[in-house]
Amino acid sequence: xxxxxxxxxxxxxxxxxxxxxxxxxxxxxRKGMTILDCLNEIKWKQDGTLTFRRSCRSGxxxxxxxxxxxxxxxxxxxxxxxxxSNRIEIRPMPGYPVVKDLAxxxxxxxxxxxxxxxWLIANGPPPTDQERLQSPEEREKxxxxxxxxxxxxxxxxxxxxxxDGDYIGPHAFLKAYRFVADSRDDGAKAHLDACDxxxxxxxxxxxxxxxxACPKDLNxxxxxxxLKKELVRRKIx
Amino acid sequence: xxxxxxxxxxxxxxxxxxxVTGVYLAVVLFxxxxxxxxxxxxxxxxxxxxxxxxxxxxxxxxxxxxVVALFHGLYGxxxxxxxxxxRDWLRVLLYGGIAIAALVFTTLGxxxxxxxxxxx
Ligand code: SF4
Ligand code: FES
Numbered sequence: 001x002x003x004x005x006x007x008x009x010x011x012x013x014x015x016x017x018x019x020x021x022x023x024x025x026x027x028x029x030r031k032g033m034t035i036l037d038c039l040n041e042i043k044w045k046q047d048g049t050l051t052f053r054r055s056c057r058s059g060x061x062x063x064x065x066x067x068x069x070x071x072x073x074x075x076x077x078x079x080x081x082x083x084x085s086n087r088i089e090i091r092p093m094p095g096y097p098v099v100k101d102l103a104x105x106x107x108x109x110x111x112x113x114x115x116x117x118x119w120l121i122a123n124g125p126p127p128t129d130q131e132r133l134q135s136p137e138e139r140e141k142x143x144x145x146x147x148x149x150x151x152x153x154x155x156x157x158x159x160x161x162x163x164d165g166d167y168i169g170p171h172a173f174l175k176a177y178r179f180v181a182d183s184r185d186d187g188a189k190a191h192l193d194a195c196d197x198x199x200x201x202x203x204x205x206x207x208x209x210x211x212x213a214c215p216k217d218l219n220x221x222x223x224x225x226x227l228k229k230e231l232v233r234r235k236i237x
Numbered sequence: 238x239x240x241x242x243x244x245x246x247x248x249x250x251x252x253x254x255x256x257v258t259g260v261y262l263a264v265v266l267f268x269x270x271x272x273x274x275x276x277x278x279x280x281x282x283x284x285x286x287x288x289x290x291x292x293x294x295x296x297x298x299x300x301x302x303x304v305v306a307l308f309h310g311l312y313g314x315x316x317x318x319x320x321x322x323x324r325d326w327l328r329v330l331l332y333g334g335i336a337i338a339a340l341v342f343t344t345l346g347x348x349x350x351x352x353x354x355x356x357x
Contacts, residue, residue: 196247196248198246202248202251202252202316203319203320232252236250
């Protein structure tokens, strides 16, 4: 049991003139409590106006990503005691427009995602009697690419995205490569062409923030490098 | 929410070239340091360096060094501007500046190197 101070960055769209402000709360943190548990405690017992997004509370839906003590993290996957401090600062994820308090609009993330055509592009129809099959080796190539939960932590942590709100972003590139690497996909050129954009791949300067931010330990930077290499390979033949 | 039309960049070759010139610069820089500061006999003097620079081989190396270093550095600057400068008139101004700098420095460098003679 430890009393912890939560410094929470808030914003109320009905009181825009006030802008963003910081409010402090005290929470009696019991063993094993996550940041999400603490936020629930505040919302349920102290201040019902505090707004944040959550759904699965088990690291699957990606709703609860927020900036906690200097890093984007999933609130439901981060135990308060592991942060090594009794003062915990929470902000909405950087780079996205704030809707209210800790809830941000993920429109820029989805715009980037849709730009890379994040779906299987197949030339022929599927076989009538079975699914489109892959060998175990082909399936293995998708490990580390398909597990993304669309939390947006990676793109929000990227300085290229901060500088250019239209940047397609590491999350979308990881998805693009997930299809380029898929043996069942015939649309590599379409995915790659979409990444070869003014706001695309070449805006990535290998800063690795996305790798650090990803709560699922995925590696968007590596996916971006693979896409760059593939584009160059196609250009110089 | 509307989807964006794709604006193709064709940045692949430039990106690749930036990597290749980076490697080239590292190699030539290493060579330059070795030749000038390690393999030199006696005191490092103008005459010694001049003797070397006057040979056709070193002129070729040095001109390639010049062109590659200018490309690598100025294109790097170009990329940074691309990231952070979004106002059209400012972009035209700064890109113009980079293009002029490239032209001026390449010309100056070549004009200095090509006619260079030892003991002159
Ligand atoms: S790659 Fe990781 S950080 Fe980015 S959206 Fe997917 S799960 Fe979140
Ligand atoms: S609430 Fe679903 S990932 Fe945290």
